[in-house]
Amino acid sequence: MVTRRAAVNSARYAANFATRDPIVPLSALLETDAPVLVFGASGQVGDAVVRRLLEGGRQVVAVSREARDGPAGVTWLQGSLDAPPPLPAGVGVVFSCGPLDNFARWYAGAAPGAHQVVAFGSTSAETKAASGDADERALAGRLLQAEHTVLETAARRGASATVLRPTLVYGVGRDANLTRIASLGRRLGWFPLPRGATGLRQPVHVDDLAAAALACLGNPVAAGKVYALPGGERLPYREMVARVLACLEPQPRLVELPPALFRLTARAARLAGRGAGLAAVVERMGVDLVFDDVPARRDLGYDPRRFSPTTAMVTPPRREA
Numbered sequence: 001m002v003t004r005r006a007a008v009n010s011a012r013y014a015a016n017f018a019t020r021d022p023i024v025p026l027s028a029l030l031e032t033d034a035p036v037l038v039f040g041a042s043g044q045v046g047d048a049v050v051r052r053l054l055e056g057g058r059q060v061v062a063v064s065r066e067a068r069d070g071p072a073g074v075t076w077l078q079g080s081l082d083a084p085p086p087l088p089a090g091v092g093v094v095f096s097c098g099p100l101d102n103f104a105r106w107y108a109g110a111a112p113g114a115h116q117v118v119a120f121g122s123t124s125a126e127t128k129a130a131s132g133d134a135d136e137r138a139l140a141g142r143l144l145q146a147e148h149t150v151l152e153t154a155a156r157r158g159a160s161a162t163v164l165r166p167t168l169v170y171g172v173g174r175d176a177n178l179t180r181i182a183s184l185g186r187r188l189g190w191f192p193l194p195r196g197a198t199g200l201r202q203p204v205h206v207d208d209l210a211a212a213a214l215a216c217l218g219n220p221v222a223a224g225k226v227y228a229l230p231g232g233e234r235l236p237y238r239e240m241v242a243r244v245l246a247c248l249e250p251q252p253r254l255v256e257l258p259p260a261l262f263r264l265t266a267r268a269a270r271l272a273g274r275g276a277g278l279a280a281v282v283e284r285m286g287v288d289l290v291f292d293d294v295p296a297r298r299d300l301g302y303d304p305r306r307f308s309p310t311t312a313m314v315t316p317p318r319r320e321a
């Protein structure tokens with residue numbers, strides 16, 4: 001359903017709609033009145049990107065599949081990457097904080113005149129490429145192909161594109177990793193892990209990702225590059241879980257069980273049509289998934305925080321009534 005406000009916005013921009021905008025010059029990127037287009041702005045990372053853009057005085061045009069409102073400075077348009085609403089002409093920069101494969105398809109087909117694209121992908125493009133799970137391998141393949149499409153399309157158009165690959169994202173209680181661990185720990189009063197879950201992880205805070213995304217703006221060094229964006233600390237999976245549980249009150253116990261028991265549980269869950277991918281997740285808990293942050297530090301001034309979760313960071317935000 002399209003709300004009145006979204007319809008008004010769409011109509012306003014339809015007047016400016018151009019199927020093939022001229023490329024917006026680099027100088028426009030520095031003008032605060034040139035709108036910035038954000039896909040996935042309602043997500044945990046997109047929200048952090050939008051906040052930073054607004055703090056920098058930028059006008060944001062955000063696309064969502066749902067009707068949304070506020071904050072001031074954001075104009076919401078209703079639509080998706082597969083069926084986008086009419087978009088404003090004169091957009092200098094596009095941020096993609098939603099699914100990269102959908103974005104790549106849209107970007108390759110839509111020919112927006114933006115001079116710069118900053119798109120979030122995932123380190124899963126590497127870590128899941130050789131997974132034992134066919135769905136995970138397919139995901140890795142789609143991510144790699146999408147990265148290639150975005151970079152190649154931008155280069156052909158004389159635009160700049162940068163792909164950012166976060167590791168395991170957390171920070172505002174909206175992630176499907178640490179917040180899920182906290183929720184299960186709260187519910188059970190304990191949290192099960194297989195022994196040997198010592199693979200290194202680098203959880204990364206959403207706001208550090210947003211800072212890196214904005215550091216790409218007008219930055220010629222970042223053009224055509226793919227950056228890994230890991231968190232500021234490498235720690236064993238077990239320790240990562242222990243820190244999450246330690247910030248809950250009352251604190252759930254961490255219970256380590258024989259890995260064979262976990263494999264059996266994963267198999268039973270799969271047979272019951274649930275827990276798809278669980279086996280691959282358990283296998284990976286013993287494997288180091290670490291990424292070099294030096295290129296991002298050097299080119300983007302990336303300086304991610306160490307992993308110090310608080311209750312709020314792993315607690316889902318309250319829904320407004």
Ligand SMILES: NC(=O)c1ccc[n+]([C@@H]2O[C@H](COP(=O)([O-])OP(=O)(O)OC[C@H]3O[C@@H](n4cnc5c(N)ncnc54)[C@H](OP(=O)(O)O)[C@@H]3O)[C@@H](O)[C@H]2O)c1
Binds near residue numbers: 039040066098168
């Ligand atoms: N979460 C992680 O641990 C993690 C790790 C590595 C990389 N990443 C990547 O980082 C980016 C942001 O992740 P996130 O966790 O912030 O994602 P998220 O919270 O799941 O949000 C994704 C957003 O994408 C939008 N979206 C989904 N399908 C869409 C479509 N067909 N057309 C237009 N918009 C669509 C949704 O907006 P509406 O619902 O408003 O339409 C949603 O707000 C993604 O590219 C993700 O793959 C995430």
